[in-house]
Amino acid sequence: MSKIVNVVEEIMSSNDDLAAQNRTRLDTAHVLGMNIMASPGSGKTSVILQTIEALKDKLRLAVVEGDTAPVSIDADKVILAGMPAVQINTGGSCHLDAVMLRQALPEVPLDDIDLLIVENVGNLICPASFSLGTHFNVVIASVPEGDDKPYKYPKIYRGIDALILNKIDLLPYIDFDVDYFKRGVQILNPNVVFFDVSCKTGEGIAAWAAWLKQRVQAFQTPAN
Amino acid sequence: MSKIVNVVEEIMSSNDDLAAQNRTRLDTAHVLGMNIMASPGSGKTSVILQTIEALKDKLRLAVVEGDTAPVSIDADKVILAGMPAVQINTGGSCHLDAVMLRQALPEVPLDDIDLLIVENVGNLICPASFSLGTHFNVVIASVPEGDDKPYKYPKIYRGIDALILNKIDLLPYIDFDVDYFKRGVQILNPNVVFFDVSCKTGEGIAAWAAWLKQRVQAFQTPAN
Numbered sequence: 001m002s003k004i005v006n007v008v009e010e011i012m013s014s015n016d017d018l019a020a021q022n023r024t025r026l027d028t029a030h031v032l033g034m035n036i037m038a039s040p041g042s043g044k045t046s047v048i049l050q051t052i053e054a055l056k057d058k059l060r061l062a063v064v065e066g067d068t069a070p071v072s073i074d075a076d077k078v079i080l081a082g083m084p085a086v087q088i089n090t091g092g093s094c095h096l097d098a099v100m101l102r103q104a105l106p107e108v109p110l111d112d113i114d115l116l117i118v119e120n121v122g123n124l125i126c127p128a129s130f131s132l133g134t135h136f137n138v139v140i141a142s143v144p145e146g147d148d149k150p151y152k153y154p155k156i157y158r159g160i161d162a163l164i165l166n167k168i169d170l171l172p173y174i175d176f177d178v179d180y181f182k183r184g185v186q187i188l189n190p191n192v193v194f195f196d197v198s199c200k201t202g203e204g205i206a207a208w209a210a211w212l213k214q215r216v217q218a219f220q221t222p223a224n
Numbered sequence: 225m226s227k228i229v230n231v232v233e234e235i236m237s238s239n240d241d242l243a244a245q246n247r248t249r250l251d252t253a254h255v256l257g258m259n260i261m262a263s264p265g266s267g268k269t270s271v272i273l274q275t276i277e278a279l280k281d282k283l284r285l286a287v288v289e290g291d292t293a294p295v296s297i298d299a300d301k302v303i304l305a306g307m308p309a310v311q312i313n314t315g316g317s318c319h320l321d322a323v324m325l326r327q328a329l330p331e332v333p334l335d336d337i338d339l340l341i342v343e344n345v346g347n348l349i350c351p352a353s354f355s356l357g358t359h360f361n362v363v364i365a366s367v368p369e370g371d372d373k374p375y376k377y378p379k380i381y382r383g384i385d386a387l388i389l390n391k392i393d394l395l396p397y398i399d400f401d402v403d404y405f406k407r408g409v410q411i412l413n414p415n416v417v418f419f420d421v422s423c424k425t426g427e428g429i430a431a432w433a434a435w436l437k438q439r440v441q442a443f444q445t446p447a448n
Contacts, residue, residue: 068376
């Protein structure tokens with residue numbers, strides 16, 4: 001077993017080194033990097049498309065799409081929305097890692113953007129273990145997934161700055177206790193900022209986009 | 225890199241050996257084993273509870289619950305429904321494997337049951353790579369996850385015998401093309417049997433339970 005443990009430690013340590021290199025590259029280009037994690041079908045791509053729509057006249061964005069299969073459904077949607085998108089095919093792997101992002105970065109027009117959105121592979125477990133070098137993490141949860149997810153998949157909620165609760169338009173049709181859900185997240189992460197949104201109706205997107213824009217501006221404003 | 229590849233090969237080969245041992249154990253006890261895989265929040269536990277309700281007077285069942293965290297929310301629900309349940313805490317791992325099932329089997333009353341339902345960890349990627357030794361696999365998809373999942377997470381649909389499409393009561397409120405979804409599954413797996421169900425209304429559960437009961441009976445009937 002110790003051979004396996006050593007190999008795992010080598011992989012994680014090498015990932016952290018490469019994540020630090022990715023961070024330096026983003027910092028040098030004054031690009032804020034955001035890693036979006038979520039379960040499959042929570043609406044990651046829909047939130048990204050709404051974010052692009054809300055911010056396209058205010059910020060320059062690009063998107064890196066992580067997919068386990070060589071299909072470009074999500075990347076195509078972003079390109080249709082008028083933003084640069086680079087697809088990473090993980091070849092079946094259940095998460096992005098710093099090596100994959102490093103390989104994608106040369107294809108991202110870093111000098112021409114303010115914000116890089118990385119859409120991780122749809123998975124509530126594995127992505128939590130691999131830093132990419134982005135500046136902060138966001139989880140998108142959705143009402144149909146159920147209000148018990150923070151209790152059952154705790155790790156992913158620990159290192160995030162914001163939580164988007166998507167598909168709130170479905171609350172009338174689904175037994176979902178918003179307070180129970182948020183309490184579960186806050187136990188793990190007291191400082192998380194919540195955004196309740198519906199990509200279908202557009203509700204809550206403006207507040208989320210305003211928060212994101214402010215983060216980019218704070219990042220790009222030199223400290224005295 | 226070859227050191228890593230060798231270790232991975234050792235793990236997979238060792239998993240397959242243990243899966244074969246688990247299978248022998250189930251066969252000896254005349255217990256049919258079913259592995260249920262799905263995304264978080266697709267309704268695995270709800271389907272299991274409905275299955276118990278539909279079959280409790282016809283079959284003897286037990287459930288093994290895979291969880292990434294030491295919470296017993298799902299196992300408690302099964303026990304409340306009057307069936308034996310054993311919880312496996314994967315300690316953060318993104319899937320069950322044959323070692324974990326082997327450790328759980330001594331706690332399952334194999335001599336007193338006909339069907340063992342294994343609820344894998346909520347994940348559309350990793351569980352597809354690890355045989356457990358159960359006799360067949362089922363995926364539960366749900367309408368709110370979106371109709372593009374077979375195209376984006378193909379591997380998990382390849383080795384399954386049945387696909388349950390859950391939460392069909394939400395079809396009026398969600399843009400989900402059932403034909404597009406099923407076509408995506410059939411391209412990967414032409415022989416899959418579909419069950420459209422709603423755990424909320426009970427629709428479709430009887431057909432699913434009848435199919436399952438028939439499988440158990442065929443398994444337990446000695447061939448001539």
